[in-house]
Each structure stands twice: as C-alpha cells, then as structure tokens.
Amino acid sequence: MTGAASPARESSAAQTRPALISIRDLWKQLGEQQVLKGFDLDVATGETLVIVGRSGGGKSVLLKHIIGLMKPDKGDVLVEGESIVALTERQLSRVRKKIAVLFQSAALFDSMTVEENIAFPLREHGLKDAAIIDEKVAGALAMVDLAGEQKKMPEKLSGGMRKRVGLARAIVTEPQCILYDEPTTGLDPIVADSINRLIRRLQKRLGITSIVVTHDMKSAFHVADHVAYLYDGRVYFRGTPDALRASTDPLIHDFIEGRSRELLSDD
C-alpha cells in the first residue's frame, strides 16, 4: 500500500471542506538521511489529522515545514492556498499568526511566569490593554484546567502542566490551526488521556484545525478524524481511524500492534 497506490479513505465531509494546509511533493534531506521523499498531504479546515509513524521518521520535520521553521529541498507548502516556502522570516509572521504549535517539550520561556508566557503572543501581536490580556490569559488557563496558576514559573510545573500551559499559549491568540508535536510523549497514561481530551475539547469548542504528530496509537485513535501513516518519507496510508484499525497491511498492522520484526539474540 504505497503512497501513490493507496486508496484515499476519507469521509465525504472532509473531502468537501477546503484544504487549510496542502503539502505538495515535499523533499528534505538532513545529513545523510533523506527524511521526506515526495510527501503529499491535504488537511481540511476543521479536521483533526493525526500523523503517525516511527520515531525518527520525519514527523516533527514535517511539522516544522508546515510553519516555516524549516525550508524543503523541493516541494511546496500551501496555507490557505498561499505558498510559504519562499517567504522570508519576517513575512512568515503573518502566516504564523494563523497557526500555533505545541512543541514536544512545550518550549515555555523559562525566564517568564506562566502568565507572561501565555500573554507573550498577545503582546507581540500588539495588544496593550492589561485588563484584556489578563482576561484572555485567565480564559486560556481555564480552558486547559489550570485556572489560578498564573504566577508559577515553568520549572515548578510537572510535564503535563507544562504541556497544558504550552497549549494555553497556543490557543490564546485564537489560531485557525494548532500543530501538536508528540503531545503525550513522556506523560503518564492518565495525564496523556487528559491531554487527548483537551485536544478534542478544543476542536469541538473552538473548531480549530489540528494536526497531531505522534507514535502513541491510543492517542491517535482518541483524537483523530483522519490518520495519515508516514512511512519511508511518504504518506503510506490516509484514512479514518476505523479504516486504519481494519487494515490487513502487515506494515500498518505491526505498527498498530507495536510489533517489531527484528530478531533479537535472546528470542
């Protein structure tokens, strides 16, 4: 079931919605490794697309291309039909106001309090009114179930709380799309589940388009409208979570089951 040959198993609803993000024939080499080899993908407005694949398979690299943090060797990334590949860092600011990112490490600014972290994008986007900023920060924190934690420093927060604050910082500017880079990695199952529920809640309440990169299949099945399986630098499968579960393709089956075919000496 290679990328070009794979049937697109998409719901009719997703097919009729316009693509917010389109990736066309994306190629990227890092060092000796060809990470992306002609990657194609459309993400419809309002959908939650989960991109799964093995660690080191290029999922995070792909996310960085979507927001212009990396430039491809070849190919194009379109946001609302506008190519962002040739834009300069300053021109990309306009695009980046539409798309927020929750980084794998949350990437909170460690010299700032929780409140300052969340208010940072508001202030940078030109909002001056302290009362409105406070209100928006409180609203974003309430949305991620961290009301009243404004004054804490990031180093005082647990891994799950850091992710939540990172998420609050991402949603406070009301972006059209949020990119999640391994949102549940390194968290215990209970906290991971709460993050998954949060992603669903944000999609339902705010109608935000979401692209989630993960290798956590439980998380993928929980939050996805559609799943894309990244294999060998291309989309190997794209379809609904049910279609992924029902797949008889050995590669997909092994990935879902977490089964390695490598023979170990003690087996």
Added chain:
Amino acid sequence: MTSFIRLIGQNVLGFCGYLGQLLLLAIDSFRSIFTAPIRWKLFMGQLLEVGYRSQLVVLVTGGFTGAVFAAQTYFQFHRLGMDSAVGAVVSVSMFRELGPVLTGLMLAGRVGAAMSAEIGTMKVTEQIDALRALGVYPVDYLVVPRVLAMMISMPLLVAECVGLGIVAGYVVAVVLLDVQGAYYLDYMLSFTGSRDIKMALTKGFVFALIIVFVSCHQGLNAKEGAVGVGRAPTEAVVIGSLAILIINFFLSMILNAIFPAGI
C-alpha cells in the same frame, strides 16, 4: 599531499563561511535596529547585566593592571632617572592598549559566555523555535537588545577601566614609590590627549561588536544536547578573545594613523 591541500582548503572555506555568517548576523541586527521596534525592557535588562554588573570585574582589572604597570615601569625607569615619566607611560598605555583590550577580554569571558549559554540553551530547548512560531524574529528579540547594550556599555566600561588604572598607577608611583606627584601629573597630561581617549573608546566600541556577534552567533548555532550547549560559551570566549587580540593589532595600526600618539 593532496589531502593536506584539501584540508587547508576546507579550513579556509570554513573560516570564510563563518565570517560570512557573522557579517550576515551583523547586517540583520543593524537592519532590525532601524526597522523593527526596539524592545526597551529587554534592552534595559541587558544594560543592567552587561554594563552595570560588569563594573566590578572591569574596575578590579583596570586598577590592578595600572598599579602593577606603574610599579614595573618605575623599577626600570628609576635606574635611568626617569621616575617622572612613569605617569605618561601608564596613562598612554592604559588608554591606547591595556584598557580596551583587558576590558574586552574580561567581557568576552563574563558577558560573551553568558550570552552564548543563554541563547544556546534557548535553542536546544526549542524556545527559539517557539519564538519564531509565535511570529517573533529571534534577531529582533534576542540579538538587538544585546547589541545595543554592548555598544553603549563597552566604551563606558573601558573609560572606567582606564580611569581607575591611571588612579591606581598614581597611587603606587606617588604614594608608595615616592615619585614627585607634580612631575608625574605634568608628564602624564603632556603626553595624554583627546586622541588617546578617542582611540580607547573606538576600540571599546569595535570590541563590543566582536563580543556580541560572536557570542550570539555561537548561541544561535548551538548543537543539540548538553555537549552542544557546553561548547557554545567555550567557543564564544575563545573566538571572541582571539579575535580581540588579533583585530587589536590591526586596529592599533589604523587608529595610530588617525590619532597618532605623542605630544
């Protein structure tokens, strides 16, 4: 033989590439200063860190250098009966060479290391990616406040270093070694002029740019992991210090043509 030539070629190309990256960072920073809004709060914070908090180390360096330089000069000149010339030698040396170079070296160690470590840590913990993702250009946010703070602080720190060096030299020569104070001052003032002050401040300004761009570049290009973050400040200090010493020679030759030493 071919591999040796290739190795030299690779190093020369690598060095040219590095200089090119520094130049691009400098151009980008100066463009930002004139086109992007200045973040005054960050600038004031850097001014406090770079300027105010560096004073002790610079004053101690300047003071003891002036003192020991006056003593050593006296020991040599005393045999020739030229005690009163000590003030002129200390003053001109502090202004034209010792003050700017020692201040530069101390700041390359204290401030350069801190800058590259801080920015390097931000790089490997994805905070710089987060800045970019939030629509903030890292040069505007991280480099420009540091450049402005260094450009303002460094000449003032050089002035402090030179000033205390001369005072310490006077105390050692006149109070401890019994040089005639009036002659000491008269010779010093005869041989020291505004040309020496201009040379000191110009060098301070140039060294400030070397330190800040080398350090910020090392931080922004820090490699992943603890080793990468650890290497960034080490390289910033080594490259910054060597660059100051090497450029100081050429700067001295050029500035001596513009501001010639002597009466």
